[in-house]
Amino acid sequence: MNAVTGPLESALAELLERFHAAEAVALGRAISLVENERPGFEDFLHEVLRVGPSAARIGFTGPPGAGKSSLLSVVATIWRTRNEQLGVVAVDPTSPYSGGALLGDRIRMSDLATDPGIFIRSMATRGSLGGLATTTKEVIDLMDAFGFDRVLVETVGVGQTQIEITAAADTVIVVLVPESGDAIQAMKAGLMEIADIFVVNKADRPGADRLVKDLRQGLHLRVGTVLESEPVYHGLDLDRIRRKESGEEFKGPGWSPPVLSTVAQSGEGVEHLMDMIEAHRSWLEESGELEERRRARGKVRIQDVVDRELRRTAWHSDALLAVLDQGLDRIQKGKDTPYSVAWDIVNRLLR
Amino acid sequence: MLNIDQKIRVLVAKPGLDGHDRGAKVIASALRDAGFEVIYTGLHQTPEMIVNAAVQEDVHVVAMSILSGAHMTLFPKVRELLDGAGANRILLTGGGIIPVEDIEALESQGVGRLFGPGTPTTEVIDYIQNWFVGQDTF
Ligand SMILES: Nc1nc2c(ncn2[C@@H]2O[C@H](COP(=O)(O)OP(=O)(O)OP(=O)(O)O)[C@@H](O)[C@H]2O)c(=O)[nH]1
Ligand SMILES: [Mg+2]
Numbered sequence: 001m002n003a004v005t006g007p008l009e010s011a012l013a014e015l016l017e018r019f020h021a022a023e024a025v026a027l028g029r030a031i032s033l034v035e036n037e038r039p040g041f042e043d044f045l046h047e048v049l050r051v052g053p054s055a056a057r058i059g060f061t062g063p064p065g066a067g068k069s070s071l072l073s074v075v076a077t078i079w080r081t082r083n084e085q086l087g088v089v090a091v092d093p094t095s096p097y098s099g100g101a102l103l104g105d106r107i108r109m110s111d112l113a114t115d116p117g118i119f120i121r122s123m124a125t126r127g128s129l130g131g132l133a134t135t136t137k138e139v140i141d142l143m144d145a146f147g148f149d150r151v152l153v154e155t156v157g158v159g160q161t162q163i164e165i166t167a168a169a170d171t172v173i174v175v176l177v178p179e180s181g182d183a184i185q186a187m188k189a190g191l192m193e194i195a196d197i198f199v200v201n202k203a204d205r206p207g208a209d210r211l212v213k214d215l216r217q218g219l220h221l222r223v224g225t226v227l228e229s230e231p232v233y234h235g236l237d238l239d240r241i242r243r244k245e246s247g248e249e250f251k252g253p254g255w256s257p258p259v260l261s262t263v264a265q266s267g268e269g270v271e272h273l274m275d276m277i278e279a280h281r282s283w284l285e286e287s288g289e290l291e292e293r294r295r296a297r298g299k300v301r302i303q304d305v306v307d308r309e310l311r312r313t314a315w316h317s318d319a320l321l322a323v324l325d326q327g328l329d330r331i332q333k334g335k336d337t338p339y340s341v342a343w344d345i346v347n348r349l350l351r
Numbered sequence: 352m353l354n355i356d357q358k359i360r361v362l363v364a365k366p367g368l369d370g371h372d373r374g375a376k377v378i379a380s381a382l383r384d385a386g387f388e389v390i391y392t393g394l395h396q397t398p399e400m401i402v403n404a405a406v407q408e409d410v411h412v413v414a415m416s417i418l419s420g421a422h423m424t425l426f427p428k429v430r431e432l433l434d435g436a437g438a439n440r441i442l443l444t445g446g447g448i449i450p451v452e453d454i455e456a457l458e459s460q461g462v463g464r465l466f467g468p469g470t471p472t473t474e475v476i477d478y479i480q481n482w483f484v485g486q487d488t489f
Contacts, residue, residue: 025437028409036357099358100383106404107393113400119407124388126358 008047012040016047019146024119027146031121034138042305045138048145053294055087055144056281059169061157061194066175067201068154069108070264075274076109076152080117087143088120090154091136094127101125105154119143132164134304137297140168157189166194167300170293171280173197173273176215178207183218192218195257197276203261203269215259255283313349320345359483360388360410364401366429367419370394374446374468375416381472382414387479398425402432405441411486412479415445422449426462434461442482446470 008016015033018026030048034041060068069090076086090105101124112118121143123136132155143151155165157174165172174195176186186192198219200211258276262269284290314320327341363379365372372394379391390408392400405413413433417425422445430443446466449457454465464478 025406028406032409094388095383098384099386101388102379102383103388103390104393106390110393110395110400113392114397114403120404121407122390124358 008043009040012044016044019048022147024116027119027142028121030142031139034142035123035126035135037135045141049141051145053141053144055148055151056171057140057144057151057153057169058277059153059155059165059172060175061155061165061172062175062199062201063157063177063180066157066177066180067262067264068156068175069105071175071199071201071262071270071273072152072154073109073112074264074267074270075277076112076118078270078274079150080112080115083117084149085147086118087146087148087151088118088154089136089140089143089151090120090122091132091156092122092124093156094124119146119148132168134301134308137168137301137304157191166293167297170284170290171196171277173199173277175199175201176211177202178205178211180211182211183214186215187218196255196280197273198257198259199269199273200259200261201264204263204266208261212259212261219257219259255280255287255289310349314345320348323348357483358386358388359412359479360390360408361412361414361479362390362392362401362405362408362410364392364396364404364413364415365394366396366398366401366415366425367417367421368395369419371418372416374418378414378416378446378472378475382476382479385476385480387476398428398432401429402436402438405433406436406438410441411483412442412444414475414479415443415447417445417447417449420448422447422457422465423453426457426465427460430461440486442479444475444478446475 012033015026015029019030030044032038033044060072062068072088076088079086088109090103092101092103092105094101103122103124105122106113106120109120112120121139123139125136126133140151140153153165153169172194174186174191174197176198178200180186183192191198198215200208200215202208260269260273260276262273264270284293323345324341327336327338327344330336331338331341361382363375363382365375375391379389382389390404390410392404396404401413401415413429415425415429426443426445433439433441433443442463443461444463444465446468448468449465457465463482466475
């Protein structure tokens with residue numbers, strides 16, 4: 001069973017046409033097509049992604065209630081005054097109990113609610129068990145391909161989702177608040193490695209200065225001692241660390257994440273944040289890191305899609321399901337193990 | 352198995368000037384607990400804001416909570432804007448303090464079922480679920 005075999009089915013061809021004509025309704029529908037993995041969605045993505053990535057992808061992550069949406073809304077409003085076209089993807093967790101979700105990020109973006117130059121989409125994490133679903137990353141690609149100058153992504157920082165934002169954004173902004181604890185906690189959570197920019201929001205509250213200082217110190221520890229301070233989280237890439245240490249990783253001078261403080265409501269510190277976002281963009285482009293990040297993203301995508309296709313091919317095939325069933329019978333009779341059955345299925349898949 | 356579970360997406364909207372969104376929040380959480388994906392946009396939403404959000408979020412249903420008495424203008428207005436935006440497949444439903452004759456009038460104008468105060472949330476959930484069955488959508 002092959003995706004990307006031929007012309008799109010007529011309904012999708014029509015959707016594609018309207019997508020290319022930059023109709024908001026078509027983007028809304030296309031996102032659902034992808035999010036729900038409806039038949040033909042990969043062919044649709046294949047068509048749409050013929051144009052490579054061009055938007056600046058900016059991720060906002062951090063603990064619940066840190067002010068990610070408020071901050072995003074403030075910077076978005078300023079970019080809109082410069083007539084930049086913006087796409088926003090706001091991801092909130094699916095309730096593991098009901099499978100439902102309450103998506104409330106738009107509440108903070110009310111001021112932009114009728115602005116035709118910004119498109120906001122709320123998404124639930126659905127089945128991704130804490131990570132960023134492949135479909136979420138595909139939706140970000142859709143937004144990019146639609147032609148926005150920037151695609152802003154908000155994810156709640158809990159474990160793997162937070163780490164995986166690096167797989168979706170070029171610039172990762174980690175938003176913390178004075179109540180978030182100290183730099184050691186940020187280190188343990190792997191934040192030191194993912195943040196391109198740290199923001200201590202709610203700087204109108206006590207403790208902000210202390211956290212800023214603490215984070216700066218924590219970041220300082222890393223300089224020149226990459227291996228010592230690289231946190232041991234899932235997915236540690238030793239190769240990359242080696243290259244980083246030997247200086248091969250960066251073609252230009254390195255980037256040290258700045259630590260800023262903001263008050264989202266008053267806009268204090270926001271101009272500085274925006275300057276840093278621009279500075280990071282220039283660094284990404286000049287150092288070659290942007291190409292590197294895009295390549296890494298491409299690799300993960302290819303692997304994800306291969307995994308997904310294989311899984312679908314296997315478990316949607318009556319013949320292979322029959323092999324599985326018969327295997328289970330033999331296992332119950334003590335005549336076989338799960339491994340030989342699995343190998344049998346893999347061999348048949350590869351034939 | 353590949354898990355293509357069709358999530359029902361609902362925009363819960365609170366138009367108008369009154370500042371009471373308790374009812375909207377109750378229905379939003381009840382729908383969430385029933386497994387729906389609920390987009391909640393906060394107070395004081397204009398029809399334009401609601402329709403813009405409905406299009407971007409590509410929801411199946413818009414549920415409006417109206418206590419201000421402005422239901423006879425707000426429901427038809429949102430219906431008209433939805434249709435104008437090419438979103439005529441979206442179900443418009445809602446609740447509030449709405450007299451029976453108004454409910455009948457609105458239903459004849461393409462608005463779905465409307466629920467009075469104190470309606471058990473399960474009734475709303477059942478209504479949306481039953482409507483959803485057989486909808487051709489992605
Ligand atoms: N005092 C103060 N409150 C703020 C600031 N920024 C945001 N808030 C408030 O913090 C609360 C949460 O803000 P959000 O922007 O919704 O935070 P969030 O990180 O997007 O929250 P989730 O998406 O729910 O994780 C709101 O009540 C905001 O008004 C700030 O700089 N100072
Ligand atoms: Mg938020």
